[in-house]
Amino acid sequence: MRKPTFRRDGVVVIEAEELTKRYGTTTAVDHLSFTVRPGRVTGFLGPNGAGKSTTLRLVLGLNTPTAGTVTVDGRPFAERARGLRHIGALLDAHDVHGGRTARAHLSMLAASNGLPRRRVTEVLAEVGLAEATARRIGGFSLGMKQRLGIAAALLGDPPVLLFDEPLNGLDPEGVLWVRGLFRRLADEGRTVLVSSHLMREMEQTAEDLVVIGRGRLIAAESLGDFAARATGQRVSVRTPDAGALATLLAEEGAVVGEEPDGSYTVTGLPAERIGELAFAHGVRLHELSPKVASLEEAFIELTAESVEFTSSAGATR
Amino acid sequence: MSMSMYTGVREATADPGAPRFRDLLTAEWIKFWSLRSSALVLASGALTTLGICVNAARVNADRLADQPDLPPVPPGGKPDLPQMVFDPLITAYVAPAWALLMVVVAALGASVVFGEYTSGLIRTTFAAVPARRAVVAAKVTVVGAVTLVLGAAVSGGSFGVTQAILRDHDGMSLADPGALRAVVASALLLPLCAVIGMAVGALIRHAAGAVVSVIALLILVPQFFAGEQYRWVAETGNAMPLNAFYRLIVNPGRDYDLGRYPVTVAEAWWVYGVWWVVAVGVVVEVVRRRDV
Numbered sequence: 031m032r033k034p035t036f037r038r039d040g041v042v043v044i045e046a047e048e049l050t051k052r053y054g055t056t057t058a059v060d061h062l063s064f065t066v067r068p069g070r071v072t073g074f075l076g077p078n079g080a081g082k083s084t085t086l087r088l089v090l091g092l093n094t095p096t097a098g099t100v101t102v103d104g105r106p107f108a109e110r111a112r113g114l115r116h117i118g119a120l121l122d123a124h125d126v127h128g129g130r131t132a133r134a135h136l137s138m139l140a141a142s143n144g145l146p147r148r149r150v151t152e153v154l155a156e157v158g159l160a161e162a163t164a165r166r167i168g169g170f171s172l173g174m175k176q177r178l179g180i181a182a183a184l185l186g187d188p189p190v191l192l193f194d195e196p197l198n199g200l201d202p203e204g205v206l207w208v209r210g211l212f213r214r215l216a217d218e219g220r221t222v223l224v225s226s227h228l229m230r231e232m233e234q235t236a237e238d239l240v241v242i243g244r245g246r247l248i249a250a251e252s253l254g255d256f257a258a259r260a261t262g263q264r265v266s267v268r269t270p271d272a273g274a275l276a277t278l279l280a281e282e283g284a285v286v287g288e289e290p291d292g293s294y295t296v297t298g299l300p301a302e303r304i305g306e307l308a309f310a311h312g313v314r315l316h317e318l319s320p321k322v323a324s325l326e327e328a329f330i331e332l333t334a335e336s337v338e339f340t341s342s343a344g345a346t347r
Numbered sequence: 348m349s350m351s352m353y354t355g356v357r358e359a360t361a362d363p364g365a366p367r368f369r370d371l372l373t374a375e376w377i378k379f380w381s382l383r384s385s386a387l388v389l390a391s392g393a394l395t396t397l398g399i400c401v402n403a404a405r406v407n408a409d410r411l412a413d414q415p416d417l418p419p420v421p422p423g424g425k426p427d428l429p430q431m432v433f434d435p436l437i438t439a440y441v442a443p444a445w446a447l448l449m450v451v452v453a454a455l456g457a458s459v460v461f462g463e464y465t466s467g468l469i470r471t472t473f474a475a476v477p478a479r480r481a482v483v484a485a486k487v488t489v490v491g492a493v494t495l496v497l498g499a500a501v502s503g504g505s506f507g508v509t510q511a512i513l514r515d516h517d518g519m520s521l522a523d524p525g526a527l528r529a530v531v532a533s534a535l536l537l538p539l540c541a542v543i544g545m546a547v548g549a550l551i552r553h554a555a556g557a558v559v560s561v562i563a564l565l566i567l568v569p570q571f572f573a574g575e576q577y578r579w580v581a582e583t584g585n586a587m588p589l590n591a592f593y594r595l596i597v598n599p600g601r602d603y604d605l606g607r608y609p610v611t612v613a614e615a616w617w618v619y620g621v622w623w624v625v626a627v628g629v630v631v632e633v634v635r636r637r638d639v
Contacts, residue, residue: 087638087639091477092470092639094638109477110477111366111478112476113473113475113477114475119474124466125468125469125470126471130381131381134377137381138377142370142482143476144367144370182471182475
């Protein structure tokens with residue numbers, strides 16, 4: 031049997047243009063434009079309250095944008111007659127009625143899209159809930175609810191999948207399984223958009239990133255480009271001749287910042303060049319070491335100005 | 348060719364392009380019956396009402412059996428004490444029992460809608476089928492059909508059993524004037540209350556708030572407008588479903604005082620119809636417009 035292939039290169043599947051959503055005086059999503067391509071896992075990153083969930087609800091037509099548009103496969107999703115066959119979405123694992131069994135919940139969703147009943151059994155087995163089909167959802171753990179939500183997203187065998195914080199509540203085995211699943215779905219050529227507020231969750235899963243903060247776009251590029259750009263070139267320097275060095279480095283276009291421990295952080299020049307400059311001008315150096323920022327640090331730094339809630343200065347960090 | 352890169356779609360899951368209303372009905376049907384509370388609430392409400400009416404007939408039959416015959420009605424005139432003439436139709440539609448059933452059905456209708464909002468299921472529902480109007484129409488159809496069947500069973504059952512018990516005391520048959528009207532009006536009362544409950548549930552989307560509001564609307568408000576001092580007060584009361592129901596189950600074979608501003612039977616049917624149309628309109632439009 032021919033393996034289904036969904037790939038067509040160069041195609042944009044999800045396209046948001048100047049998407050804006052205001053609630054009263056609060057702007058949740060602010061002139062946000064981005065595209066999501068098929069065949070890759072795209073991480074949708076932002077601190078808590080950045081507008082990720084609102085954006086996903088706008089993509090699904092659950093909320094009406096104040097301005098701007100978002101299309102899926104060239105059309106607003108709300109025009110689709112049978113949504114599950116176009117987008118499989120897990121927004122919030124709690125968006126279920128606790129009084130129903132897992133099977134009843136999926137059966138009604140399958141029926142609404144004219145999907146065969148056997149799909150219910152198939153997806154329940156796929157997410158590892160085969161033993162829990164007759165149990166009421168109210169008694170499920172968060173991890174089981176996440177699995178049920180993923181089952182619902184897979185029900186219509188859709189070309190596009192949206193997951194909002196899907197790793198919450200999953201045990202380590204579940205996290206591994208979900209990562210493998212996302213990988214497989216993307217390898218089949220599907221479009222997979224996964225939101226998270228933790229970069230380390232995305233580092234091992236996503237190829238593309240859409241980073242937002244306070245509803246605005248901060249970055250939209252491949253993970254590699256983001257890493258190269260965001261982690262930058264930062265070098266830690268200790269010197270008794272700070273004034274002289276700062277002048278030299280400023281002439282070369284670098285930025286020098288003083289750290290609380292008395293060292294200096296130089297951004298914009300590699301360690302080798304700083305060493306050469308210091309040597310040539312007789313500036314004494316006590317330490318010269320390149321700093322490697324983790325992606326998580328880079329992400330926190332990039333979104334620092336846009337976080338909704340920050341811990342007060344001096345608090346745990 | 349569509350912009351989609353999704354060319355390997357399986358036969359079984361291909362999108363035919365249009366939503367099939369039958370699919371939505373099936374989905375809402377599964378949704379309705381997969382909550383144990385639905386059937387439990389409806390069954391207990393129906394049996395309670397039926398039980399009260401049958402008991403009323405039984406008690407009345409016992410009492411009438413021990414009572415001396417009333418003096419014969421003078422020719423061409425009215426009985427001397429009209430209020431003492433027994434009306435068998437009242438036992439089939441004991442007012443507080445039916446008011447209870449109205450509340451039960453309306454609360455269920457409300458919960459079918461606010462339950463989707465309070466649980467968050469509404470997002471899952473509309474992400475699966477973005478055509479909101481069709482989804483809500485299917486929901487109204489399923490709830491309406493279930494409560495209509497229940498209404499027909501309770502109304503017909505109550506009429507049949509009570510009148511059989513009272514067969515020696517003017518018990519009525521469906522052929523008697525007003526009998527069929529009463530049976531039909533009582534059967535239709537349940538879907539009407541259910542959809543009014545759905546509209547209130549859509550407007551309030553909060554369990555306690557919706558249930559209290561629907562009880563106030565259906566049962567309490569009509570009683571505030573029971574006065575006859577001012578015509579507008581009486582006419583407002585007349586426009587309430589509860590009073591329309593009371594009008595439609597009046598036994599035309601008995602000479603009742605219908606008050607200073609009586610409602611005609613036709614007007615009472617209009618009240619049913621207008622409330623139905625407005626309630627369906629409210630639930631469809633409110634759910635369609637609101638962000639979820």
